[in-house]
Amino acid sequence: QPVLTQSSSASASLGSSVKLTCTLSSGHSSYIIAWHQQQPGKAPRYLMKLESSGSYNKGSGVPDRFSGSGSGADRYLTISNLQSEDEADYYCETWNGNTQVFGGGTKLTVL
Amino acid sequence: QVQLVESGGGLVKPGGSLRLSCAASGFTFSDYYMSWIRQAPGKGLEWVSYISSSGSTTHYADSVKGRFTISRDNAKKSLYLQMNSLRAEDTAVYYCAGRGDFDYWGQGTLVSVSS
Numbered sequence: 001q002p003v004l005t006q007s008s009s010a011s012a013s014l015g016s017s018v019k020l021t022c023t024l025s026s027g028h029s030s031y032i033i034a035w036h037q038q039q040p041g042k043a044p045r046y047l048m049k050l051e052s053s054g055s056y057n058k059g060s061g062v063p064d065r066f067s068g069s070g071s072g073a074d075r076y077l078t079i080s081n082l083q084s085e086d087e088a089d090y091y092c093e094t095w096n097g098n099t100q101v102f103g104g105g106t107k108l109t110v111l
Numbered sequence: 112q113v114q115l116v117e118s119g120g121g122l123v124k125p126g127g128s129l130r131l132s133c134a135a136s137g138f139t140f141s142d143y144y145m146s147w148i149r150q151a152p153g154k155g156l157e158w159v160s161y162i163s164s165s166g167s168t169t170h171y172a173d174s175v176k177g178r179f180t181i182s183r184d185n186a187k188k189s190l191y192l193q194m195n196s197l198r199a200e201d202t203a204v205y206y207c208a209g210r211g212d213f214d215y216w217g218q219g220t221l222v223s224v225s226s
Contacts, residue, residue: 034214036156043206044148044156046214059213060113091156098170100146100158 002028002094004103011109017080020106022092029073031094038105039088047090050075082110113137113215115207120220127197127224133190133207133217141165141185143211147192149203150219157203160192161210175201197224 003025012018024031035047048068050056056068065083069076079086087110092103119131131147146161160171160181169181180193190207202224209215 036214036216038156043218044208044216046216049212049214057212089155093156093158099172100148100161102148102156102158105155 001096001099002031002101004033004092004094004101006090006092006103006106008104009107009109011111012082013111014082014084016082017078018082018108020077020079020090020108022075022077022103024073024075024094026073028094031096033075034093035068035075035077036091036093037088038091039085044091047077050077079108084110086110113209115209115215115217117205117207117217117220120205120222122223122225123197124226125198125224128193128195129197129222131192131194131205131207131220131222135188135190135209138209138211138215140188140209143209143215145181145183145190146208146210147179147181147190148206148208149201149222150206151200151203154203159205162190194222197222199224 005023030052032051034049036044038044046059048056048058050068054070065080067078089105091105114136116134144163147159162169162181166183178196182191204219204221206219207217
């Protein structure tokens with residue numbers, strides 16, 4: 001089954017951009033992934049689904065500052081013009097016929 | 112707007128049972144496959160189970176297989192999770208999620224397993 005690897009933490013300054021990475025395990029580089037955001041004390045929120053081609057579809061109300069891209073087994077979530085409310089945990093997720101898998105999550109700190 | 116509202120969580124002793132429910136509104140429930148996902152205190156997200164849109168197919172994480180049962184009632188727009196033989200390590204916030212072209216999350220319900 002697929003495994004997703006994320007850095008445990010990232011930080012960037014208010015108003016800058018940050019690129020978070022989610023890496024699919026060997027043999028699973030074509031999988032679609034989803035990105036979810038979890039602000040402190042809140043439920044997760046769907047951000048987007050991201051294909052290996054780099055095309056993505058965002059959820060309702062997700063700001064234009066959030067975008068996705070991909071290269072090989074890597075999938076990226078880029079947040080531009082960082083705001084304080086972007087400080088959150090970000091999880092990637094994928095699935096196959098009989099399981100769903102989450103990455104360990106990246107804790108983003110906005111400085 | 113889309114809403115998923117979980118209920119049924121609470122404090123239960125090891126070996127006990129609980130039944131979680133998730134009420135859906137604002138989207139075509141019968142078109143979506145549905146998942147239960149949990150989050151232990153201070154930990155990341157862990158997939159628990161999913162069920163196909165018709166209810167004919169179900170899958171479970173190894174950690175809950177044989178103890179938990181997922182089901183749905185499309186007429187009532189509701190999702191369920193029957194949890195038996197509960198263990199301390201099942202303590203978590205349980206979220207229901209709708210999975211389709213877009214995903215939707217509920218607000219979660221806390222399950223605490225302790226003597």
